[in-house]
Amino acid sequence: MNLFKTLFGTFLRTRRASRHFRRTVVPAAVNGQVTLRAVPDELAHALLRSAREDLGDTLAKLRGHPGGLSESEAADALARMGPNEVEHEKPLPQWLHLWHCYKNPFNLLLTVLAIVSYLTEDVKATLVIGTMVGLSTLIRFVQEGRSNRAAERLKAMVSNTATVIRCPEADEAAQLGCVPATRIEVPIQRLVPGEVLVLSAGDMIPADCRVMSAKDLFVSQAAMTGESLPVEKDADGHRSFSSVLDASNLLFMGTNVVSGSATAVVLNTGNRTYFGTIATRATAQDRTPTAFQAGVNSVSWLLIRFALVMAPLVFLINGITKGDWTDAFLFALSVAVGLTPEMLPMIVTSTLAKGAVLLSRKKVVVKRLDAIQNFGAMDVLCTDKTGTLTQDRIFLERHTDVFGNDSNEVLKFAYLNSHYQTGLKNLLDRAVLDHVELQTELRLAEHYKKVDEIPFDFDRRRMSVVVSERDDHHELICKGAVEEILAACTHVLDKGVAVPLDADMLARVYRVTRDLNEEGLRVVAVAMKEVPPRKMVYAIADETELTLVGYIAFLDPPKESTAPALKALAEHGVTVKVLTGDNELVTAKICREVGLTVNGVVLGPQVERMNDAELAIVVERSTVFAKLTPLDKERIVRALRANGHVVGFMGDGINDAPALRAADIGISVDTAVDIAKEAADIILLEKSLMVLEEGVLEGRKTFSNMLKYIRMTASSNFGNVFSVLVASAFLPFLPMLPLQLLVQNLLYDVSQIGIPFDNVDPELVREPLKWNPADIGRFMVFFGPLSSVFDITTFVLMWYVFDARTEADQTLFQSGWFVVGLLTQTLIVHMIRTPKIPFLQSIAATPMLLMTVIIMAIGIFLPMGPLADYFKLQALPLSYFPWLLGILLGYATLTTVMKRIYIRKYGWQ
Structure with missing residues (x-):
């Protein structure tokens, strides 16, 4: 039934994003009103025929009975018709899911770069870029697959059923005349045409149905028509209807019962419903971003806009200063790739999925x-x-007359009311029905029979049943909120005698109920009247001139x-x-x-x-x-x-x-x-605020880990591009080859895989966390240039200390900056993941530490190992490494100092 909520959001133009579906129904706006895409004429005509024809003919077509289907008939129909599921509830095919994982602006940009590299016969760059695209897509595909499977398992923990009437099997039915034997709960997926549903207030309507009987049935059809007010439904099939949605005896999948009760026979299920037909015909996608999605999108576009500005600058500066416009173009594209957070979808999905699994462990x-x-x-x-x-365990604490004295008479009437109502039985009704005295001593139900019922609604805040103990009169028994019951009363019962409810008596009644309330008791008033047995159908208009009998008071301890x-x-x-x-x-x-x-x-x-x-x-x-x-x-x-x-x-x-x-x-x-x-x-x-508090903390941890990646990527990329601009303006060669820049970016992305599993400092989850794109931009500008300070230090080091000044020595220069750039990027992960001193006051989780060590080792191995020539790197002299250690320590120290300044000025989150 999560299906209904998904499509409701789109129908009603709410702010919510669609749930777990890939496509939703798109309504059209006509004169400001929400309307639906047309459904096939055959379906509309078939539904109208079912609404107008004799109920017996409808049941015969459906192979159903007034008393419901038998278990074997329901099983045969399920095998024949299939489950009651709308097509879009099903997950995407694997190939289509893989395409969605690939299809994002970051991967498309990488693909363009790969094509350009292939056309320029740069096979190595093509392979590296292809690896980046493949890893990004594959990791996201695997993580989203796990996430979807975990989400489905979690949703399966939430029960969604419908109440149906089960008829005895065929041989028994022949003897019993198919008298309804039982009411049972079945999963909505197992509903079939011909099934007889029992509906009451609060129920979702899980299929297209025809009403068989109804009592004050009001249904919200907002999802289908856009009308905000509920509409009344009945079993009358002989009136004329202007359209299928106007048929008063038809109920549609996706709508819900607001008040009243009914029985209805299922006409269509799954994709054959009015609702399902619309869903399967819809081809457009209409998602309204949530605050979360809008936040992620704003950060993504911030980085993309930054790349669109910086990449052309890099291209122009290198083209003008170096004269090789092809190399300048490839290098500028590599810079653009370095600025795009291609791992963002994977990090977000993984972090959210991990958060959902952890929350499930907390119920x-x-x-x-x-x-x-x-x-x-x-x-x-x-x-x-x-x-x-x-405690959600309400106890019937008191049953008193109008003046607060214990009374079994009021208990009797309350019991009859709760016992015979067919609507939504709440905790108060259960408390009355579970009362020991009533079950063992009174046995009232054996002496009464039900005549009719006036269901509860939230305007009247009361409900009534009409019962008959003898044939000479009917008893209308009404219970509900004190004020609403008193509004329908003209008398009170005083020692068995009905006396007028005047102003003095009304004041006395309010004093009694106020005293009960001040004891922490929830008070429900009970009233009744005897009426001649002339009619069998009662309505709200009959709730007049009642006599107040007394009160039932409930205790629900904290x-x-x-x-x-x-x-x-x-x-x-x-x-x-x-x-x-x-x-x-x-x-x-x-x-x-x-x-x-x-x-x-x-x-x-x-x-x-x-x-x-x-x-x-x-x-x-x-x-x-x-x-x-x-x-x-x-x-x-x-x-x-x-x-x-x-x-x-x-x-x-x-x-x-x-x-x-x-x-x-x-x-x-x-x-x-x-x-x-x-x-x-x-x-x-578990209905507990303590569980909720744990969930809030887990939600904040999940958000905090996503924020880490975005901050790290934004600040690191900003610093790298600033360094590239400086190097491009003054060096006679490229500060790093496009292939080297891509490999560095690939290794850095892989190092981020551990972020969803990282620890979060307790201080970071003490306050609510909200998306703030402006803060991301400020953070990027504040911390990004710090890495440039040490990049420029590395340039000076390689130029003056290691004499890498000419094109012949550019490989040494590029190797030196490749190692510094990768190690400082990896180190910034630990510097920015916490406002504390990393490794001393706050230690990352084991997966984060492990990925950091592995990537730093690979970064040093590439120029020092046998693959150096492949990536056009060369071994660095041993004298380089003390300088490297000093640069890393200096970077960590400066970042720590700047963190203190930033926190004092702006706070951390």
């Missing part, structure tokens, strides 16, 4: 690798109260881990704000118990009255928001983002879905409703 499943950066950048976490601050987790998040620069639909008194009490500072409590009705400017001020200074609707939560998240915060939202209910989508990073749990899991970027396998 954090990353659905979208790019989300790791937002995880580390998050500075505000908005969370619900239940299950995050509290978790022991919550207080230390909040403290740890605060120490790491993350502000926690509580956004809940619960009562403000209960919320404030829980917050105080877990040590969360309550800087004023803001209520949902107050939020609704504020304009955006007022809300922007309030969200900054307040930490607790109570009695919120789903849209209130979304507004608060958007207001925080508009104020410049990177906002995470943690939720698990259908009411959390809008805020999850609005946040920079949506966080949910494996036990959440489908729509919440689909809206989330990260899934927690």
Whole structure:
């Protein structure tokens, strides 16, 4: 079901990038409205026929039954129709994945250089450049393959199922008349046409379906039509529809149930659905970059623009001073290659993949690798109260009458309401149903039968069931939030007698419920009325003139881990704000118990009255928001983002879905409703703020390692080009041959492979980390010229000490600078990876150290070994190496001093 979230993002023009798919559906804009690409007429006509024809005929065509398929029928249909998967959910073929790994500006530039080298008969340069392209592509291909496989394994840990009705096998069905035997959960991939689904609030619709029965069913079709308001669906197939999307008895893959309940028969699955057909017909790619992608792109283009300026300068200076324009052109292209961070895609992919695997060990499943950066950048976490601050194990603590006295009567009505509702059963319902007294003593369900149900929605904040104990009357039992129940009441039950709910009585009721709230109890009111048994279908309009029976009060104790987790998040620069639909008194009490500072409590009705400017001020200074609707939560998240915060939202209910989508990073749990899991970027396998805090730190470590590579590459490349410009202006020969420059760049790139596995200093992850391209540019200009100081020192050394002044001696000169350049580039990795003194105060991880030693050894071996002639190098005199050691020590010392200056002036991150 990650498929739905991917395509939703594109349909709704949200800021999110597509998930793990290569291509997404591209909507067209018509008069400012989002519309879909046309689907084949045959599909639209077939769906309309299914909507209009008799339900029995539809079932017969699908080989289905009103009571659902049997296990063998479902298995046969699955073998015949295939899994319920849209084509673009599948990974790219290996050859196409390899092409994508090759197809980036850096590799294309290298390829041009290889072609030019081949045409000029420079076979060695062609081989070296080909090796660079091959290594860059192959490493990225292998790492992305591992990353994709790891991501799929992680996503498989998150359950995505649908509820279906299973009919007995054929021989039993003949005897039973195919009476539904069981409701079972099946993976959505195993759904087949003819399957009968049971839907309730919070469910994603996993296939195209026709409604068989519905009760106050409202569905969000925003992904299909662009309409923000939910539409009502029913089982009526006899009215006329202007288009297939207007059919009130059709449900489409990718939409979701907002409220109500229904049964529906599956018409089409996978690529044969309306949604799947659009996806398979889409050929364009429309990705909106995330903040992370935009940051990487900005740095890449910074270096590319720098190369576009510097390479022509190098070409002109060498052409004018040396007179050989062909060599000058090849050398300038080599410089351009040296400036392009061709290993950046591989480093980014490897680092993110490693971060995702490490997070999975901490019970954090990353659905979208790019989300790791937002995880580390998050500075505000908005969370619900239940299950995050509290234990998520709600106990039925009290059941009282209107005046606060214990009452079994209110317990009976609450039990009947929870038992017979078919919608989304929340923790409160489970607490009532699990109550020992009810199961062992009352056995109420045996004496009642259900007549009808009025499902819950977030506007009314209540739900009702209608039951019948005898044939002379029906009992409408309503439970919900105190204020919403009182709005529908005209009487209260006092010692078995209904008395009017006047102003004095209302004040008394509020005093009782307030006292319960102040004890930290969550209060749900229960009301009822008896009605004549004249009708079998009830609606919201029937929730009037109720009699308040009493209250059921629940206790959800705070978790022991919550207080230390909040403290740890605060120490790491993350502000926690509580956004809940619960009562403000209960919320404030829980917050105080877990040590969360309550800087004023803001209520949902107050939020609704504020304009955006007022809300922007309030969200900054307040930490607790109570009695919120789903849209209130979304507004608060958007207001925080508009104020410049990177906002995470943690939720698990259908009411959390809008805020999850609005946040920079949506966080949910494996036990959440489908729509919440689909809206989330990260899934927690354990609903704990402590797990979240560990995930934040891992996200920051991942980001920090990526930043290391970008800083190293930018500063090192800048210094090298500056040195090349100086050498080109004054030397009678090229300071380094194109082939040597390419080999040096290749070795340097290989040395960076260990970066994803590097250690990160604890101080670097104490605060949120954000992309700042301007900081990268400043860092490059500040540290880049440092290497040039020692490059120029090397030029002077080779010119005056070793007399490498003529074209005949240029090989010695080039060999000396080749070694210094490679070793200083490799050394800068350790100097810039930490603000501390490297090797003494902060030691790199073993893979980093190992790669450094190997590359430095190769750098010295090439001019000193048997391959020297091949690369047009020559052995350096032994007297060169003390000078080399002095240059390296001087470089390390100067860089350390400049780091201190830079940190004092700009900070490190």
